[in-house]
Amino acid sequence: MANGNVNGRGRRLPERHRGAVTLRREAIPLSTADQRLLDSWGRADWKTRDAWRALRILSEFVEGFDTLADLPPAVSVFGSARSKPDSREWELAERLGAALARAGYAVITGGGPGVMEAANKGCAEAGGLSVGLGIELPFEQGLNDWVDVGIDFRYFFARKTMFVKYAQAFVVLPGGFGTLDEMFEALTLVQTKKVTRFPVVLMGTWYWQGLIDWMRDTMAVEGKIGPEDLKLICLTDDVDEAVSHIVNADVALNAEQQAAFARAAAEQQEAAAAAEREAGSPERLSTDRRGPRIDGEI
Numbered sequence: 472m473a474n475g476n477v478n479g480r481g482r483r484l485p486e487r488h489r490g491a492v493t494l495r496r497e498a499i500p501l502s503t504a505d506q507r508l509l510d511s512w513g514r515a516d517w518k519t520r521d522a523w524r525a526l527r528i529l530s531e532f533v534e535g536f537d538t539l540a541d542l543p544p545a546v547s548v549f550g551s552a553r554s555k556p557d558s559r560e561w562e563l564a565e566r567l568g569a570a571l572a573r574a575g576y577a578v579i580t581g582g583g584p585g586v587m588e589a590a591n592k593g594c595a596e597a598g599g600l601s602v603g604l605g606i607e608l609p610f611e612q613g614l615n616d617w618v619d620v621g622i623d624f625r626y627f628f629a630r631k632t633m634f635v636k637y638a639q640a641f642v643v644l645p646g647g648f649g650t651l652d653e654m655f656e657a658l659t660l661v662q663t664k665k666v667t668r669f670p671v672v673l674m675g676t677w678y679w680q681g682l683i684d685w686m687r688d689t690m691a692v693e694g695k696i697g698p699e700d701l702k703l704i705c706l707t708d709d710v711d712e713a714v715s716h717i718v719n720a721d722v723a724l725n726a727e728q729q730a731a732f733a734r735a736a737a738e739q740q741e742a743a744a745a746a747e748r749e750a751g752s753p754e755r756l757s758t759d760r761r762g763p764r765i766d767g768e769i
């Protein structure tokens with residue numbers, strides 16, 4: 472983790488980031504911006520404060536869009552904030568970060584400790600661009616040391632938009648509530664076709680297999696998801712397979728987009744040619760009050 476904020480005995484001092492502002496010691500408020508937005512107490516508060524909050528929320532989107540627009544193709548990696556460096560998922564995340572960097576992808580994480588730090592480390596050490604989208608928390612620890620481009624968000628929902636908008640794919644490693652929230656949000660967006668472009672890869676079969684079984688045997692059997700929905704998930708422990716899955720989806724999407732552009736261009740040309748034919752046809756000439764078109768007429 473970042474160590475610019477360490478006291479004389481090497482102990483880390485508490486610190487809070489609010490947009491561009493860093494707060495330490497007594498200046499740190501007792502609550503976070505998300506808490507104040509979601510815990511607000513009634514109509515008076517909504518009237519007087521929330522309209523102004525909207526501007527602050529807007530500024531988070533502006534800052535995020537502005538900073539991330541120049542990223543190369545990227546993959547968002549999620550996983551536990553609590554994993555230790557000797558855990559299976561840490562090792563997997565570090566190798567994944569490196570493999571993604573070698574395949575030309577930037578790695579976007581929540582910028583925190585655990586799996587996030589491992590993925591950022593793997594990416595940074597392999598020469599990739601390592602991105603951290605931090606979140607203001609009551610017990611914030613700051614962005615991990617391996618983040619090259621970092622943004623601190625006050626609001627979870629603004630941050631979540633960035634994870635989706637600037638990524639070509641999601642990879643989810645073992646984690647708790649935060650990780651499951653991010654995974655199910657991604658799956659819901661793909662299932663409802665709000666995003667069409669990205670694969671969701673789950674890594675850590677020892678951790679996810681039980682959930683996948685439950686999705687198949689309970690969720691799908693009870694009709695709460697469709698038979699096709701489980702195919703949205705690629706489950707693997709193999710880093711190369713995860714990266715190939717992402718690269719192949721990218722290639723397929725590019726081919727689809729090129730084909731769509733070509734179709735649109737052909738349709739436009741066809742429409743222009745039809746208009747030209749119509750303009751030049753005897754029927755059209757006879758009804759045109761300006762008389763027949765003469766070549767070279769301006």
Ligand SMILES: C/C(=C\CNc1ncnc2c1ncn2[C@@H]1O[C@H](COP(=O)(O)O)[C@@H](O)[C@H]1O)CO
Nearest residue numbers: 549550551552553581582583646647648649650
């Ligand atoms: C719990 C601890 C620190 C928390 N710090 C976090 N920093 C950044 N992002 C976080 C943090 N905690 C959760 N997240 C987001 O949720 C996912 C991990 O949540 P989980 O519940 O641990 O699975 C992660 O992908 C982040 O986007 C002190 O150890």
